[in-house]
Amino acid sequence: MHARAIDVAYGSDVVVRAASLSLHAGTVTALIGPNGSGKSTLLRALARLHPPVAGSVAFADGADLRALSGKDIAKRITLLSQHRTAPGGVSVRELVEFGRHPHRSRWGGRDPEGPAAVERAMALTGLSALADRPVQALSGGQAQRVWLAACLAQDTALLLLDEPTTFLDLRYQVEILDVVRDLADRHGVGVGVVLHDLDQAAAVADRVLLLEGGRVTAEGAPADVLTPEHLSRAYGIRVDVVTDPADGRIHTRAVGRFNDTAARTAPV
Numbered sequence: 001m002h003a004r005a006i007d008v009a010y011g012s013d014v015v016v017r018a019a020s021l022s023l024h025a026g027t028v029t030a031l032i033g034p035n036g037s038g039k040s041t042l043l044r045a046l047a048r049l050h051p052p053v054a055g056s057v058a059f060a061d062g063a064d065l066r067a068l069s070g071k072d073i074a075k076r077i078t079l080l081s082q083h084r085t086a087p088g089g090v091s092v093r094e095l096v097e098f099g100r101h102p103h104r105s106r107w108g109g110r111d112p113e114g115p116a117a118v119e120r121a122m123a124l125t126g127l128s129a130l131a132d133r134p135v136q137a138l139s140g141g142q143a144q145r146v147w148l149a150a151c152l153a154q155d156t157a158l159l160l161l162d163e164p165t166t167f168l169d170l171r172y173q174v175e176i177l178d179v180v181r182d183l184a185d186r187h188g189v190g191v192g193v194v195l196h197d198l199d200q201a202a203a204v205a206d207r208v209l210l211l212e213g214g215r216v217t218a219e220g221a222p223a224d225v226l227t228p229e230h231l232s233r234a235y236g237i238r239v240d241v242v243t244d245p246a247d248g249r250i251h252t253r254a255v256g257r258f259n260d261t262a263a264r265t266a267p268v
Contacts, residue, residue: 001046001065001077001158001190006055008038008045016042016214018055023158023190028180030205031194032225034235038214039194040082043160046192047079074102077158078151082166086135092146093131096121099153113155121152124179126172140167148176152183159183161193165200177204198239202226202250210234226250 001023008016016038023029023046031039044050046057048065057065059076068076078099086095099121100114122128125145130138135146144167151159161180165173181204183189195201201208201222208225210218212234218225223243231239231252238255253259 001057001059003042003046003052003057004055006042006045006052006057008041008050009053014053014214016045016052019211019214019216020055021192021209021216021219023192025157025190026184026188027206028184028191028193028204029207029209030201030222031192031209031211032196032198032201033211037211037234039211040162041214042211043079043162043192043194044081047077047160048073049079049081071102074154074156076156077160078154078156079160080148080151080162080164082162084147086143086146088136090135091132092122092127092135092138092149093118095135095146096127096149096153099150099155102154114153117153117155121149124152124182125149126175141169141172144168145172145176148179152179157188158190158192161191163194163196165195165197173200180204198226198231198252199250202252222250226252 003019003021005018005020006016007014007018019042021029031042033039041050045052051066065073096118097114100111100117103114104111122131125148127145127149130142135143138146148164164176168176177200180191180193184191205222207220208222209216210225210230217234218230226241228239228241231241235254240253240255242251243249244251
């Protein structure tokens, strides 16, 4: 998918300006930036939930996002948004099965690959043992994994995730990011993911886009975007960046008075 110079607005207020990005098969692209920078809005625009008012979005085969039916879009791309509410009385399995809707006929007919896709999605997200439990009886983190499983069951070539590790404990944060990498590396899925945790973005992404005030101000490999200069400017606070010599991983640290030794010990 290629977005070219798109503007996205709420009424007369343009919140994303001239943004361009590409999502490629087998590649994880992380969108980072401070609150209100337009990350989630940009992601929604790519799924046509908030159509751009300028610019273009098209798939690699030339299909224009604006020209496709809702069902055709749902066969190509799926979005896990931040806030979703499950209907009452629905089990985990039933909610995951909702992800198969685009693959059924108009009257909800046969979907031969559906059962296997649902089982695979639940296994990937660690939900197999909870398949028959009501979604409303789950914790926030468990419910988040159910929605992710529904997206995986949709079985699209492009997957958009808006803060997928929210509400998850450390174990499932790591496991969800492992799933993201597996989808890209083993299944060739193109992934666009909004992340607030910069270390997670550095660990999981092939490419990073930094947004400020609705504009993409830096784009490239994690090492090129996650720099003290870029991050300190974007977040309005000093951000230190170090690379672990043992494994080459990037680690960031926002420096405030509480963790700035020099500032704490300086005479007043």
